[in-house]
Amino acid sequence: MAKSIFTLSELKENYEVIKRLLSDVQSDHVHMQKSLDLLERMPMQHVPGDIAGQAKANAAMEIVKSRENTNQKLIDAYMKMYDDLRAVLFENIEAEETVDGEN
16 A cells, blocks of 8 residues: 555545646636637638638637647646546545455
8 A cells, every 4th residue: 555644535635636636727617718709709801812711710720729738737736637637536435345244
C-alpha cells in the first residue's frame, strides 16, 4: 500500500472535489458558444476583397482549437489524478470492504 500524508477520508474528499472541479470545466461551454454566436452576428459584406468571412472562419477555428486544447489538458489531469490516487484510494477501499464483509 502506498504511503500518504492524508487520511483515507481526506483522500476521498480531495478526489471528489478535484473530480467535480474538472467536471465543471469540462461541461462549461458557455463562453465558447457566446464567442461563436458573436461571430455569427457579425455582418459580412459581399464585396470583392472583403476578408471578413475568412477572418470569421479563422476566429471560429481558433475558439474550437482552444477548447480542444482545454479538453486534452482535462484528460491529462484525469489520468494523472487517477494514477496518483489509484494505489492509495482503491487499495484502501478494497481493504475497507474486506473488513466490512467480515463484520
